[in-house]
Amino acid sequence: VDHTAASELLGVYVLDACDECETAAVRAHLGACATCETEASRLAELSGWLGASDAVSPPEKLKSRVLRRSQDDGAA
Amino acid sequence: MEPEAANWERRVRQRLVAGERSAFEDLYDQFASVVFGVAMRVTGNRQAAEDVSQAVFFEVWQNPARFDPVRGSWRAWLATLAHHGGVDWVRAEESGRRRDDAHADPLLEQVPDVGEALESVLIAEQVRLALTQLPDDEGIPIRLAYFGGRTYRQVALDLALPEGTVKSRVRSGLHRMAEALHSEVVGQRT
Numbered sequence: 001v002d003h004t005a006a007s008e009l010l011g012v013y014v015l016d017a018c019d020e021c022e023t024a025a026v027r028a029h030l031g032a033c034a035t036c037e038t039e040a041s042r043l044a045e046l047s048g049w050l051g052a053s054d055a056v057s058p059p060e061k062l063k064s065r066v067l068r069r070s071q072d073d074g075a076a
Numbered sequence: 077m078e079p080e081a082a083n084w085e086r087r088v089r090q091r092l093v094a095g096e097r098s099a100f101e102d103l104y105d106q107f108a109s110v111v112f113g114v115a116m117r118v119t120g121n122r123q124a125a126e127d128v129s130q131a132v133f134f135e136v137w138q139n140p141a142r143f144d145p146v147r148g149s150w151r152a153w154l155a156t157l158a159h160h161g162g163v164d165w166v167r168a169e170e171s172g173r174r175r176d177d178a179h180a181d182p183l184l185e186q187v188p189d190v191g192e193a194l195e196s197v198l199i200a201e202q203v204r205l206a207l208t209q210l211p212d213d214e215g216i217p218i219r220l221a222y223f224g225g226r227t228y229r230q231v232a233l234d235l236a237l238p239e240g241t242v243k244s245r246v247r248s249g250l251h252r253m254a255e256a257l258h259s260e261v262v263g264q265r266t
Binding site: 008009010011012015016018019041042043044046047048049050052053054055056057058059062063066067069070071073 | 097100101104105108109110111112113114116117122125126129130133134137138147148151152153154155156158159160163196197199200201203204207218221222225226227228229231240242243244246247248249250251253254257
């Protein structure tokens, strides 16, 4: 994708709303274009915060499952 | 963000990089409800949300250095990872079964603050507030894409709008939110 096409995708890109091909194309463009990289960082920070107030208690068992997986990893 | 809170973010990262299990448990206790909450919201499926949450924490355990404390907070970073994971699940499921309780309204939960900046909880709230203050033509496509885990093409179909219109409204809406927030909250981080 060229600069114009990539920059038009930046909003939906930071919301994970592009298909795989477009996501890869935008990512490649960001590596080469400082202007788009700056804009994408600013918007990506915002999208991170969008979900960050959505707290819901997970089931109790999830904690032991998560900790066990990391222990298995450490032992391997 | 004030220095003490920024230190907490950095210290947790250092301890994780050093392989300290207690840091991993601290991170889980502080943010499991955020990760699970985002995954629940996007997938609408408890089992999927558990799987996504486990994968997110495992990824952080394996590669804590990917988190950049200069550019963000753990809360927003973990929410971003949970969103990626949730969206991947939704896309994989799409051809098959539908989301089972997409419109369920999960109970929101406050986590006790153990040293993480209360400010970062407040920023998240302000960002959500800024979203509600957007005009509908920008706010609705952002909500459908982010919380529904939908591609912009699906959003365009849902709203009977051209794809280009959805792309530009999402982008302009996010910029409008960033401008509204930048001076008071997000801007303090940089």
